[in-house]
Amino acid sequence: MSALLEIRNLGISFGGLRAVHDVSFAANPGEIVSVIGPNGAGKTTLFNMISGVYRPGAGAVVLDGRDVTGMDPFLLARLGLSRTFQNLQIFQNMTVLENAVAGFHLRESGPLLADLLNLPSTRRRARAAEAGARALLERVGLANAAEREAGALSYGALKRLEIARALALEPRVLLLDEPAAGCNAVETEEIDHLIAEVAASGVAILLVEHDMKMVMRISNHIVVLDHGEKIAEGKPEAVSRDPKVIAAYLGPDAAALHEGEVAHA
Amino acid sequence: MSELMQFLMSGVTVGAVYALVALGFTIIYNASDVVNFAQGEFVMLGGMITTFAHLAGLPLPLAALIAIAATAAVGVALDKLAIEPARGAPVVSLIIITIGASIFIRGVAQLVFDKQLHRFPAFTGDAPIALLGATILPQSLWMLAGAIAVFIGLWAFFTRTLTGRAVLATSNNRLAAQLVGINVKWVMTLSFALSAAIGALAGVLATPVTNTSYDIGIALALKGFAAAMLGGMGNPKGALVGGILLGLIEALTAGYVSSVYKDAAAFVVILVVLFAMPQGLFGSKTTDRV
Amino acid sequence: MTTKRATLLILAAIVIVSPFFFPSNYYYRVGSLIFVNALAVTGIVILTGYAGQVSLGHAGFAGIGGYACALAPVHLGLHPGLAALFGAALSGGVAWLVGRPILRLRGYYLAVASLGLGILVAMVLANEAWLTRGPDGIEVPDLGLNDALEAIGIDIRNTQFWYFFSGLVMVVGAWIALNLHDSPTGRALRALHGSEIAARVVGIDVARLKLRAFVISAVYASLAGSLLALQNKFITPDVAGFMHSIEMVTMAVLGGAGSVLGAFLGAAILTTLPQVLTVFQEYEQILLGLVMMLVMIFMREGLLPSLARRVRGREK
Structure with a gap:
């Protein structure tokens, strides 16, 4: 059985600059998949491609077995894909x-x-x-x-x-781009619960979030981007111990020192 | 055959004016994303001020210089008094502001000057020159030379001077330009001045052939815009080629279809471009700007 | 009381009560002109105020509506009233055809294309003299409603009839625009005005909805043109002229493009101004241009919403 949402080798360039390159992962109903990475890693760009705001230069987005690559957001909405925005679109x-x-x-x-x-x-x-x-x-x-x-x-x-x-x-798939940004601790916790609740009702959730504690707490699966490429993916515990991930966040020297510790942004 | 040649000649001549209007559009559009509907008024001002300065007894070259300088000042005033205070306004508001400016300038011109058609003598006489089986007015050659000179001048300005590069940088990324210390406000003002001066120059060059009056601006703006779209919005090369092409289309329409509806050609071009190739001939997101 | 009910009551009250203060018959004429203009501007409110799109050629649709009333009765044998509806359908059709490719693109394209369309319509009306009798205009047959009223014993002067009839059509137009405002379609239009990308994400077919707004507003302009032609019993190509398009936009932004009552206010101000100021003729363009610029710079929402905000602010 294939996943509800499949991202296959997605990539895009802007004026010769590779913003996202060859990223693949999948999300199933009820699952919270977080996409993390340093600023400028291409997380929002990836979201924009999945949600049809940008047309991908390469690869495919497959929703429920159907190729929806580059489809307009209003059509994706009809197929059950919805999102929020990092820089509010109210x-x-x-x-x-x-x-x-x-x-x-x-x-x-x-x-x-x-x-x-x-x-x-x-x-x-x-x-x-x-x-x-x-x-x-x-x-x-x-x-x-x-x-x-x-x-x-x-x-x-x-x-x-x-x-x-x-x-x-x-929606059947919900993309949340930094839902807890600008929220205080109480509000963050509320959002935390809300996301878990929505996922529990069978929605596949893609999450971009800078609050690493929240990400580690609620994610089932984490995808790590750096410079537009996927450098790691897996369960939260595994990802947080991955030297490549720590290097991406803190620089290669720090990776050696902090090995084994949980990376926090 | 010579008939066709004649149509082509007159098409290229008028096209040179459209190209200049389109170039003016492009400069402001690139610097600020504003589509300046008052662009045609700059052409009108160039022709009208020259006419009246010349009538007042000034020699033609001096009158033309005064007209270009005065129009550039109007461009600066438009930026400082109307565009800058509305910074951050939605597209809707900016369209209405520049349309308002266009109507306002028209109204003032009608009061200060008059409602008559005007022209002044051609620069180098009215004796037609025989060329490739057709004839062309010396002034037409001036117009064509003017359009090409402006294009080359702009190219040199944007690629060879620090100021020009600053304008380009601003058009590519306003925030980044600000961060590296470019005075974005000043770049905007410069763009309006430059664009107005080019418009006025078009008016000076064209008036001996096409005549001028207070109300020619809107039609010219529409045609300049059609030319810019045909070539690809924001692309100076596109503006030049689009302008000449539109002039040719118009001349051929006038010659073979109906002289009454030659003005409709621009509108049809806009629609066809929108239907078939919204990016225009040279426009695409990655096309290099001059 | 809802804004909708309040707006309708105010408009109806203006139509009914104003005549008690009219010193002469001439004022009925000015009044009906205001109502006709307000009707056209209500269409602009839907297009510009709700959906955030600018048209610089709506007078073209007024021209189609006006000339439909002059030509369809003669050439197609239609009753003048039906001719007005025919004109509205024609305007809607033209708007649909032209708007479809354009409204997929960025904001200013509609402004440019509609500007061209308006000029084209004015050109055709002035040049196809075999059909339209050219720049001098053409007479329009009587609607016949006045006679019908007389037949059932209601005797009303022509100017007064047109005053009340235009007022009625304006109020109905306002009612429809207000219905639209709070309906799912209207909400979607305002949403895409607020954020096009967010509108797409919630499933709004942005291009299609903009097209709907454009077609609806074209029908409003067309009906206003028809009303004008029918009451003047004459029409000239000027009705489709560029300046008329600009007047419509100016009326809308002056009063407040987002508000139906604002549309009326803008129409009332800019229609009475030339009657009050005889020098206006010469300064008309300067004044219109200034109003457009000043309102957009200093009161982006227009007169009425800005005032309402100020009043509300004082109450607090």
């Missing part, structure tokens, strides 16, 4: 609730004419989406902020709003 011009409701787009959209005339079917769809959105806001702890303008929220709150919006799609 609908600043809308309320918190509307941001979450937007995540229900695929399920709430219907005939244009019904929308223009505000027919009962439109109202029904909108009501259902709103109820779903409120439940999700509750889940990420933003229920009280529902009616506020999204732009007025703190960074950490917006991170959670993005997660709520991505969850609204009921």
